[in-house]
Amino acid sequence: MNNKTANKQPLLKASHDALSRRAIVHGCNKEVLPLLSLSKANSVQCIYLDPPYNNGDKYNHYEDNLEHEDWLNEMEETLFLFKPLLKETGSVWISIDDNEMHYLKVVADRVFGRQNFVTTIVWQQRTTRENRKVFSNNHEYILVYAKNLNAFSKYRNALPPSEEQLARYKNPDNDPRGPWQSVSLNVQDGHATKSQFYTIVAPNGKKHIAPQGRCWAYNQQRMEREIEEGNIWFGAKGDGVPRRKKFLHDSNLSLTPETLWLGEDVGTNKQAKKHIKELFSDKALFDTPKPESLIGRILEIATNEGDLVLDPYLGSGTTTATAHKMNRNYIGIEVGEHAITHCVERMKMVIDGENGGISKTQSWNGGESFSYYQVKSKSIDSFFEFLGEWPIASSS
Known part of the structure; x- marks a missing residue:
């Protein structure tokens, strides 16, 4: 039997409470986030976003070419939707590049309040020189906001000693x-x-x-x-x-996180693409995936084991894979068909002991389970359809 359909069950009633503690949802985040707020309000410790950068490029799995104002309006709407989900100690981490970064910060200031802006991280996403452009652009940004800066500053973790x-x-x-x-x-x-x-x-x-x-x-x-x-x-x-x-x-050895993250410490796009290619040698690759080590650094600072992590633009599934290996709970949302072809399949590999990414540093050998769903209805008693669980639960 096909694992994608073998576990399909009748629609779960009162399913706004039915999502497992580790879940992937196939659907539009603008539909999913309001539904999650019914049961997950004030429950999410960390939200990571890797939205379309609106840089005018065409990628394997999506086109990134909205009008500037349309893109900003869409981002503001999305930020407002997941704000109620955050715990008081929670934080939001948004990947972005030069094209829209400064405009996005103004929007995020409006949503979260300038007083809750934490910092801007510069990530060295490539280590090679690009000679075809006026400047070789080797970095991206991660905007960091807290729901309550004071509460977050007390909760956030220092990094382990070097x-x-x-x-x-x-x-x-x-x-x-x-x-x-x-x-x-x-x-x-x-x-x-x-x-x-x-x-x-x-x-x-x-x-x-x-x-x-x-x-x-x-x-x-x-x-x-x-x-x-x-x-x-x-x-x-x-x-x-x-x-x-x-x-x-x-000695209480620890390191205060810095704002410059080098590729040699947290990985690069090239390393992430190599990892994805090893996982999906027969499928179209994502052009700009994030490395597990980058997401791992974020979760190391912003969360502890058992905390809930949300990624509303799941992409190739890096956030859920990383969170699973680090013993965090998670909800990943993806609208494209790669929610199943890539994200779900990747999580199956993780549970079966996939050894790339942060597996070595986390001593990851596999285990645990996750469930996957799709948006079914906005009806109060039937929000999500349960598609399956991995490993397959015994019927006995």
């Missing part, structure tokens, strides 16, 4: 407490007390005084206790300038 940060921590003396780095023990003496001016005597008898204009960070009694407890480092030979040990296990 290899460079971790490399600073070593253990040259085999301290049982683990890796550490040494930090200065002297500070400026402008606000010092008398108790911070004294001579430190190292365990080998060498004496140390603070440099001119500086004093010790601790008073003498505290310093002697720190030395006794093995928290002060005098160098490998014992006669170096005293420094304090800062242990890795006591």
Whole structure:
């Protein structure tokens, strides 16, 4: 039996509550979003949009050539539709290029309020030079808005420590407490007390005084206790300038997200196209897909495991694939037939253990399930038609 039709069931009643926690919906987002607001209001933690950029080009799966005012009106209407879905801590991330970026920001300011604008991210979407144009355009933008900036700023995650940060921590003396780095023990003496001016005597008898204009960070009694407890480092030979040990296990290492995202860190369009080609070697490719690592960075900052992610322009299914591998819940909406031919088929591969994209960094080996639907009616008791679930649920 064909998996696309084998699981087809009678229309689900009261189906505005029937979408699974991980779902793909085949339909127009302008129809789907108002229906979702009946059960998903204030439930979505992160919305990612990769809308048509309105750059006048013709792509494999859609044409991107609306009149400027028509495009802006359509984007404003869409933004207003999904605003009620956002949690108070939620955020919206919109991919766009130079052609409409500044106009889109004005529209988004109007919808979300200028006070809830978070930042503009510059993404290096290509690393090669384009010699056929006046300038080689190597970047796109991601506009970031919060429903409530203060709430989002408290919820958002910092990024994990870099290899460079971790490399600073070593253990040259085999301290049982683990890796550490040494930090200065002297500070400026402008606000010092008398108790911070004294001579430190190292365990080998060498004496140390603070440099001119500086004093010790601790008073003498505290310093002697720190030395006794093995928290002060005098160098490998014992006669170096005293420094304090800062242990890795006591360090809250994290990185504040920056606004410049390089291709080597979050991937490029070229890498994404290669991944899509590996998944769908016999199908028409998307021209400008986003890499899973780019969406992964967004979800890493904006969400935690179990949070709900929404993508109303699902495209080739990158957002749902990434969210699934990162143990997020999701709803992806796509109007084209590739909702089934690409998005659903891609999710089946993900569940079966597809190993591209972020699979390696997430130690992804497959698992879980998702369901897919199509818009059926605007009737209050029959919004979506259930098309199937993967893996196929047992009938017993």
